[in-house]
Amino acid sequence: xxxxxxxxxxxxxxxxxxxxxxxxxxxxxxxxxxxxxxxxxxxxxxxxxxxxxxxxxxxxxxx
Amino acid sequence: xxxxxxxxxxxxxxxxxxxxxxxxxxxxxxxxxxxxxxxxxxxxxxxxxxxxxxxxxxxxxxxxxxxxxxxxxxxxxxxxxxxxxxxxxxxxxxxxxxxxxxxxxxxxxxxxxxxxxxxxxxxxxxxxxxxxxxxxxxxxxxxxxxxxxxxxxxxxxxxxxxxxxxxxxxxxxxxxxxxxxxxxxxxxxxxxxxxxxxxxxxxxxxxxxxxxxxxxxxxxxxxxxxxxxxxxxxxxxxxxxxxxxxxxxxxxxxxxxx
Numbered sequence: 001x002x003x004x005x006x007x008x009x010x011x012x013x014x015x016x017x018x019x020x021x022x023x024x025x026x027x028x029x030x031x032x033x034x035x036x037x038x039x040x041x042x043x044x045x046x047x048x049x050x051x052x053x054x055x056x057x058x059x060x061x062x063x
Numbered sequence: 064x065x066x067x068x069x070x071x072x073x074x075x076x077x078x079x080x081x082x083x084x085x086x087x088x089x090x091x092x093x094x095x096x097x098x099x100x101x102x103x104x105x106x107x108x109x110x111x112x113x114x115x116x117x118x119x120x121x122x123x124x125x126x127x128x129x130x131x132x133x134x135x136x137x138x139x140x141x142x143x144x145x146x147x148x149x150x151x152x153x154x155x156x157x158x159x160x161x162x163x164x165x166x167x168x169x170x171x172x173x174x175x176x177x178x179x180x181x182x183x184x185x186x187x188x189x190x191x192x193x194x195x196x197x198x199x200x201x202x203x204x205x206x207x208x209x210x211x212x213x214x215x216x217x218x219x220x221x222x223x224x225x226x227x228x229x230x231x232x233x234x235x236x237x238x239x240x241x242x243x244x245x246x247x248x249x250x251x252x253x254x255x256x257x258x259x260x261x262x263x264x265x266x267x268x269x270x271x272x273x274x275x276x277x278x279x280x281x282x283x284x285x286x287x288x289x290x291x292x293x294x295x296x297x298x299x300x301x302x303x304x305x306x307x308x309x310x311x312x313x314x315x316x317x318x319x320x321x
Contacts, residue, residue, distance in 0.1 A: 002114075002115075002116065002117060003113070009112075012123040012124075012126070013117065013122045013123040013124075014122070014123075015123045015126075018124055018127065018184045018187060018188055019123065019124065019126055019184070021184050022127045022130060022131070022180065022181040022184035022185065023127075023130060025177065025181075026130055026134070026177050026180075029173050029176070029177055030173075030286065033170065033173055033290055034290065037290055037293045037294045037297065038293075040294065040297040041293060041294075041296060041297040041300075043297075044297040044298075045300060047301075047304070048300045048304050048313065049313055051304055052304065052309060052310050052313040052314075
């Protein structure tokens with residue numbers, strides 16, 4: 001363990017601003033991507049179910 | 064899944080089996096890769112931020128490299144994989160390959176952006192500048208533009224199959240940029256340092272610093288696989304809505320899709 005206190009950890013030997021900016025933007029980017037993909041999948045399911053929900057009755061075979 | 068009346072002729076099954084099977088398998092794979100990514104990220108971040116010692120020359124600023132190197136590798140690797148699937152789609156006209164290429168592009172773009180961001184956060188304390196128009200950085204910026212160009216071109220063309228082909232050509236032309244990024248630090252006199260970890264030679268960094276980088280690289284791999292597969296499932300539903308297998312899926316699940 002390198003850090004004597006939480007303050008030491010956050011300060012990162014004077015490089016805290018750079019380090020937490022790098023790690024923070026990575027965390028934000030990953031969180032935003034996960035949220036975006038989840039929302040897209042939910043939307044795709046909803047639209048598909050709405051379009052096909054009543055299409056469960058037998059359909060003529062594809063030409 | 065299909066009524067016999069709906070599966071006349073093997074060609075029909077062949078055409079629809081791939082995305083249906085992919086959708087099902089990917090649904091099982093996403094949580095597995097996601098969990099592995101979370102566990103590896105937790106281990107890697109702990110090792111990188113708490114266990115790895117202070118660097119004698121760079122102080123603590125080098126800890127940015129634990130994330131910079133993995134996202135930089137993924138940014139290049141995803142591009143090659145994306146171009147590979149785009150090429151397969153172009154040659155064999157297979158829908159699933161084009162969907163995979165489209166699913167990978169946004170994740171690749173995020174990795175390319177994070178490479179530039181984390182790199183500049185490291186460059187400022189290490190070199191005294193956030194940015195320099197040298198070969199490594201410029202070619203990394205071009206990688207981001209290639210991903211964005213791929214997505215913009217694809218979304219600009221209405222017909223998805225035509226969009227697949229046009230974007231595939233762009234992806235293939237752009238693949239030449241990947242070796243340029245990788246070898247730029249050897250080919251040109253760059254501000255960027257050479258690789259510490261190279262195929263075929265021993266790494267030039269100490270083990271307590273190497274391990275978190277490797278662990279976070281696998282975390283990054285696993286994350287990218289999970290998120291790209293999840294996105295591919297969404298694209299499959301968006302593009303395959305009219306097909307029988309999606310109809311059967313909706314019917315089988317009483318409207319609530321897995």
